[in-house]
Amino acid sequence: MKKEKSMAQVLTEFDTIAAISTPIGEGGISIVRMSGEDAIKIANQVFKGANLAKVDTHTIHYGHIINPQNDQVIDEVMVTVLRAPKTFTCEDIVEINCHGGIVVTNKILQLLLSSGARMADPGEFTKRAFVNGRIDLTQAESVMDIVRAKTDKARQVAVKQLEGGLMHQIRAMRQEILDTLANVEVNIDYPEYDADQVTAKQMSETSQSVINKINHLLKTSQQGTILRNGLATAIVGKPNVGKSSLLNYLTQSDKAIVTDVAGTTRDTLEEYVSVQGVPLKLIDTAGIHHTEDKVEKIGVERSQQALEKADLVLLLLDSSKELSDEDKMLIKLTEPKKRIIVLNKTDLGQKLSVDEVKELTHSEIISTSILKEKNLEELEGAIKELFFSGIENSNDQVLVTNQRQVALLKKAKGELEDVIDAVNNDVPVDIAQIDFNGAWDTLGEITGDSAPDELINQLFSQFCLGK
Numbered sequence: 001m002k003k004e005k006s007m008a009q010v011l012t013e014f015d016t017i018a019a020i021s022t023p024i025g026e027g028g029i030s031i032v033r034m035s036g037e038d039a040i041k042i043a044n045q046v047f048k049g050a051n052l053a054k055v056d057t058h059t060i061h062y063g064h065i066i067n068p069q070n071d072q073v074i075d076e077v078m079v080t081v082l083r084a085p086k087t088f089t090c091e092d093i094v095e096i097n098c099h100g101g102i103v104v105t106n107k108i109l110q111l112l113l114s115s116g117a118r119m120a121d122p123g124e125f126t127k128r129a130f131v132n133g134r135i136d137l138t139q140a141e142s143v144m145d146i147v148r149a150k151t152d153k154a155r156q157v158a159v160k161q162l163e164g165g166l167m168h169q170i171r172a173m174r175q176e177i178l179d180t181l182a183n184v185e186v187n188i189d190y191p192e193y194d195a196d197q198v199t200a201k202q203m204s205e206t207s208q209s210v211i212n213k214i215n216h217l218l219k220t221s222q223q224g225t226i227l228r229n230g231l232a233t234a235i236v237g238k239p240n241v242g243k244s245s246l247l248n249y250l251t252q253s254d255k256a257i258v259t260d261v262a263g264t265t266r267d268t269l270e271e272y273v274s275v276q277g278v279p280l281k282l283i284d285t286a287g288i289h290h291t292e293d294k295v296e297k298i299g300v301e302r303s304q305q306a307l308e309k310a311d312l313v314l315l316l317l318d319s320s321k322e323l324s325d326e327d328k329m330l331i332k333l334t335e336p337k338k339r340i341i342v343l344n345k346t347d348l349g350q351k352l353s354v355d356e357v358k359e360l361t362h363s364e365i366i367s368t369s370i371l372k373e374k375n376l377e378e379l380e381g382a383i384k385e386l387f388f389s390g391i392e393n394s395n396d397q398v399l400v401t402n403q404r405q406v407a408l409l410k411k412a413k414g415e416l417e418d419v420i421d422a423v424n425n426d427v428p429v430d431i432a433q434i435d436f437n438g439a440w441d442t443l444g445e446i447t448g449d450s451a452p453d454e455l456i457n458q459l460f461s462q463f464c465l466g467k
C-alpha cells in the first residue's frame with residue numbers, strides 16, 4: 001500500500017504562490033493574491049506603509065507598492081493581511097487591492113514573482129484549501145461551479161454543495177464500511193460462532209445499506225445535473241415560424257437575427273436564461289425542412305442533433321397557415337420528447353386550430369403571438385409546470401450534480417453488489433472483502449479522502465488562474 005504523506009510533510013513542500021485573482025481587463029479594482037509561508041515577508045519588501053509583519057490578522061492597510069530596486073511607486077493600494085490558519089488556504093495570505101488596469105496589475109504580480117513568490121498554477125489556491133483539509137473535493141468542485149454558474153438555480157445548488165452536505169453523506173457511508181471491517185477483528189474473538197460466516201453476513205448487510213444510500217443519491221443526479229447545467233430546451237419548427245423571435249423574447253435580447261426571410265437562422269445558438277425560476281439552456285435552431293442549399297443543410301443537421309440532445313422541446317407551428325407535411329413530420333419526430341407545442345402568429349388570420357393539432361398529440365398546446373407578446377406568460381407557466389412536475393422542491397436537498405461523482409457512485413455500487421453476490425455464493429470472506437475495501441476507496445475518491453495525486457491534479461487544473 002502507498003504510504004500517505006503526513007500533513008507536515010506536505011506543508012513543508014509548499015512555497016509561496018502568487019496570481020491575479022480578478023479577471024484581466026480594465027476595472028475598478030484588481031486583486032493580486034499570495035499564499036504561503038513567505039507571503040507577508042514578500043509583501044513587506046514591496047509595500048510602503050504599515051509594517052505588515054506587525055499588523056493584526058484580517059486587517060487592511062493603505063499604502064503604496066514600490067519597486068524596491070529604485071523606489072519607484074507602482075501604484076496606490078490597499079493590502080489585506082490574513083494569517084494562517086483561519087484563511088482560504090489555511091496559509092498566510094496577502095491580497096493586494098490595486099487599481100484595475102492590466103499593466104499595473106501585471107507589474108505588481110511580476111514584482112512579487114521577482115521577490116520570491118512563484119506563479120500559482122490554475123486552481124492552486126483552492127487545491128491548498130483541499131490539501132490542508134479545509135474543504136473536500138466535492139466542495140472544491142462546488143467553488144468552481146459557483147464561478148461557472150449561468151443561472152441563479154445553478155448558483156444555489158453549488159452553494160449548497162459548498163456547505164458540505166454531500167461530503168458528510170459520503171463520509172458516513174465510508175464510516176459504515178469501516179465499522180464493519182473493524183468488526184471482522186472482533187468476530188474472531190467469539191469462537192462459538194463461525195467468525196467467517198458472521199463477517200460475511202455483516203459485510204453483505206452493510207453493502208445493502210450503503211447501496212440504498214447510493215441509490216438515493218443517484219436518484220438526485222438527473223435533477224442535480226439539470227439544475228446545474230440548465231434544462232436543454234430546443235426551439236424547433238420549420239423556417240419562419242418565429243423560433244428566433246421566441247429566443248429573443250425569453251432572453252429579453254436581440255441575440256438572434258430575426259427577418260421575414262425563411263432560413264434566416266443558419267446555425268444553432270445557445271443562451272442561458274431563467275424562466276420563472278427554471279434554469280434553461282435555450283437552443284435556437286435553423287428551421288427544419290428539406291433543402292438543397294449546402295449551408296442550410298448543415299444547419300438542419302445541427303438542428304436535428306440539438307433536438308436529439310434536448311430535455312425539452314418547444315415545437316413552433318404557424319397558426320396562420322395550414323398544417324404542412326413538414327409540420328406533421330416534426331410533430332412525429334418530437335413525439336418522444338418532453339414537449340410543448342406553440343401555435344404562433346395568432347395575430348394573423350387563423351388557418352390552424354388548437355383542436356386540429358390536439359388530434360395529433362397529447363402534448364400541451366399554447367397559442368401565442370410572439371410579435372404582439374400575447375400569451376407568452378402562459379407559455380412560461382407551462383414550461384415551469386412541466387419542469388417541476390415530478391421534481392421535489394430541492395432547496396434543502398443534497399444533490400449530485402456532476403458526472404465524476406455519478407461515475408464513482410455507480411462504481412462503488414457495483415463493488416458492493418459484487419460483495420453481496422460473493423457472500424450469497426459462499427465465496428471465501430477474504431475474497432469478498434476485496435470489493436468491500438474497493439468500495440471504501442471508490443467513495444473516498446469522491447471526497448478526495450483516498451484520491452490518487454493524478455486525479456487531484458487533473459481536477460484542479462480545470463480551475464481558473466488565481467482561484
Ligand SMILES: Nc1nc2c(c(=O)[nH]1)N(C=O)[C@@H](CNc1ccc(C(=O)N[C@@H](CCC(=O)O)C(=O)O)cc1)CN2
Pocket residue numbers: 031085086087088095134
Ligand atoms: N478578497 C477575497 N474575497 C473572496 C475570497 C478571497 O479569497 N478573497 N474567496 C475565495 O474563494 C471567497 C470567500 N471564501 C472564503 C472561504 C473561507 C475563508 C476562510 O478564511 N476560512 C477560514 C476562517 C473562517 C472564519 O474566519 O471563521 C476557515 O474556514 O478556517 C475565506 C474566504 C469569495 N471572496
Ligand SMILES: Nc1nc2c(ncn2[C@@H]2O[C@H](COP(=O)(O)OP(=O)(O)OP(=O)(O)O)[C@@H](O)[C@H]2O)c(=O)[nH]1
Pocket residue numbers: 237238239240241242243244245246257258259260261262263264265266285286287288344345346347348368369370371372
Ligand atoms: N405576425 C407575426 N409575425 C411573427 C410572429 N412571430 C414572429 N413573427 C415574424 O416572423 C418572421 C420570422 O421570424 P423568426 O423569429 O426569424 O422565425 P424563425 O423561425 O427563427 O425563422 P428561421 O430562422 O428562418 O427558421 C419575422 O418577420 C418575425 O417578425 C407573430 O407572432 N406574429
Ligand SMILES: [Mg+2]
Pocket residue numbers: 243244245256257264265284285286287
Ligand atoms: Mg431563426
